[in-house]
Amino acid sequence: xxxxxxxxxxxxxxxxxLFMGGCGKEKKLDELNITYVKSPLNVPSILEKNLxxxxxxxxxxxxxxxxxxxxxxPEQTQALAAGELDIxxxxxxxxxxxxxxxxxxxxxxxxxxxxxxxxxxxxxDKTLTSPENLRGKKVAGPKGTILHQLLLAYLAKGNMTAxxxxxxxxxxxxxxxxxxxxxxxxxxxxGPVALGAIKNGAEVVTNGEGLVEGIIVTAVSxxxxxxxxxxxxxxxAVNEKTVKSIDENFDEVLEVVGKxxxxxxxxxxxxxxxxxxxxxxxxxxxKELKNTQxxxxxxxxxxxxxxxxxxxxKK
Numbered sequence: 001x002x003x004x005x006x007x008x009x010x011x012x013x014x015x016x017x018l019f020m021g022g023c024g025k026e027k028k029l030d031e032l033n034i035t036y037v038k039s040p041l042n043v044p045s046i047l048e049k050n051l052x053x054x055x056x057x058x059x060x061x062x063x064x065x066x067x068x069x070x071x072x073x074p075e076q077t078q079a080l081a082a083g084e085l086d087i088x089x090x091x092x093x094x095x096x097x098x099x100x101x102x103x104x105x106x107x108x109x110x111x112x113x114x115x116x117x118x119x120x121x122x123x124x125d126k127t128l129t130s131p132e133n134l135r136g137k138k139v140a141g142p143k144g145t146i147l148h149q150l151l152l153a154y155l156a157k158g159n160m161t162a163x164x165x166x167x168x169x170x171x172x173x174x175x176x177x178x179x180x181x182x183x184x185x186x187x188x189x190x191g192p193v194a195l196g197a198i199k200n201g202a203e204v205v206t207n208g209e210g211l212v213e214g215i216i217v218t219a220v221s222x223x224x225x226x227x228x229x230x231x232x233x234x235x236x237a238v239n240e241k242t243v244k245s246i247d248e249n250f251d252e253v254l255e256v257v258g259k260x261x262x263x264x265x266x267x268x269x270x271x272x273x274x275x276x277x278x279x280x281x282x283x284x285x286x287k288e289l290k291n292t293q294x295x296x297x298x299x300x301x302x303x304x305x306x307x308x309x310x311x312x313x314k315k
Contacts, residue, residue, distance in 0.1 A: 029063055029228055032235075035076055036067035037090040038260060039172075040118055040191020041271045042216075044242050045090055046260050047253065057238050058231075073145070077104050086224050087235060093215040094145055097293050100311045101304045105222040107313040109236055110279035112216040116208035118274040119150050120194050122179060123186040123205050131158025134165050134186065134205075140178050141188025143169040144301050146214050149292060151188055152299060153211040162299065192261055195271060213288040218279075225313065232313075236279070243277045281312060 034054065038046050048054055054065045068085060070076050073095025079085040081104045088096075090112045100106055127133060131154055141147045152162060168184060172193045179187035179197055186205060189197055198204070208214050218239070225232055246253050254265045263271070289308050296302035 029061075029231060032058060032063050032065045032087070032231065033085045034065065034067055034087045034089050035071075035085060035091070036069050037071050039071065039193070040115070041257070041261070041268070041275060042090050042113070043246060043253065043257055043272065043275070044112070044239060044277055046257050047242055047246070048089075048239070050256050050260055053238060053242055054235070057234060063231075073098070077106070080104065080106060080219070080221050083221070083223075086220065086228075087232075088219045089239075090216050091219050092146055093217055093289050093292050094149060094296065096217050096219050096311070097289065097296060097306065097308070098144065098302055101296075101302050101306050106219045106311060107222055107225050108217045108219050108281070108311055109225075109232060109313045110218050110239070111281055111285050112218050112277070112279070113214075114276040114278075114285070115190075115214040115216075115274050116210075116212060118194075118271070119147050119190045119208040119212065119214045120188070121147075121151060121154060121186055121205040121207075122189055122194060122197050122202040124179065124182070124202050125185055126203060128186060128205050131155050131160055134158075135160065136165065137185035138166045138168060138183070139186045139188070140168040140170040140175040140184040142171055142175075143167075144296070146208070146212055146216075147188035147190060149295050150206070150208050150212050150214075152295065154206050157211075191271070192263060192267075195263075195267060212292075213285070215285060215288050215292070220313075240279055243279060246277070286312065 032054070036045060036049055049067050058065055070079060070085070073092050076085065076088045076091055077095060077099035080088055096106065096108055128137070134155065139151060141151060155161060155164065170178060172189055175187040175189060176193045176197050178184040179202060180200060187197070220232055254268050257263070257268050258265055261268070286308060293302065293305065293308060297305060
């Protein structure tokens with residue numbers, strides 16, 4: 001069959017219009033799906049959700065903001081890889097590295113928080129005052145997390161490893177309960193759960209100061225970043241503005257955070273001092289993420305080494 005030049009051009013033109021229409025449709029974002037993680041004490045997220053801060057930013061574009069209460073690293077990164085989530089707003093640095101190592105194509109856009117003092121090893125046994133005292137003891141906490149990293153770093157100070165204790169993999173609520181009823185000797189806790197345990201008589205064996213920085217990050221999929229760079233930039237700008245506004249409107253912050261977490265104003269103040277929410281990615285943060293990767297590999301939690309610099313979003 002022969003095509004005339006005119007018909008050929010018309011066919012190409014129609015195909016181009018169809019392709020452009022498809023691209024336009026792909027570029028239009030109707031829904032922005034973000035994780036909502038309020039613990040340990042994620043003040044920016046609590047404010048952004050409860051004061052509709054992101055909604056106000058994106059509603060003029062017809063974009064609906066949806067928050068998803070997924071709190072564990074594997075849940076978050078699996079949903080990101082599946083395209084079910086767009087932005088992981090408060091993802092453990094350990095989880096980001098593990099996910100990237102396992103093939104999840106993500107980019108760290110900023111630091112969410114640093115909190116070396118906010119991650120703790122607690123015990124009701126007052127004799128546990130050194131790493132050596134933990135030998136043979138039952139210690140509970142979430143495996144492959146900043147808290148787990150804290151434990152192993154603390155043990156290393158006494159020339160000990162995980163083989164010298166009985167480690168039990170548990171979530172934070174379960175760890176707090178096990179610590180309270182005495183089925184474990186020590187527990188890895190953070191945030192309000194740690195504060196509750198302390199109020200119930202537990203004492204701090206150690207926190208992350210000098211051991212881990214407790215870095216939490218914000219991350220997006222590389223695909224989402226490529227398709228919607230302006231949305232990501234606006235998201236980051238709004239988050240930075242939220243962080244800067246905390247100290248300026250601290251009374252309102254106390255009220256909103258207290259209502260959402262069930263903490264008193266004094267408890268919010270006590271915990272807030274443990275956190276640094278400056279979103280800037282510093283050289284010290286990158287160094288800490290590299291140290292975290294070393295920890296994961298040395299303890300058999302990560303097989304494939306990645307280039308940490310390559311998972312940081314270029315600005």
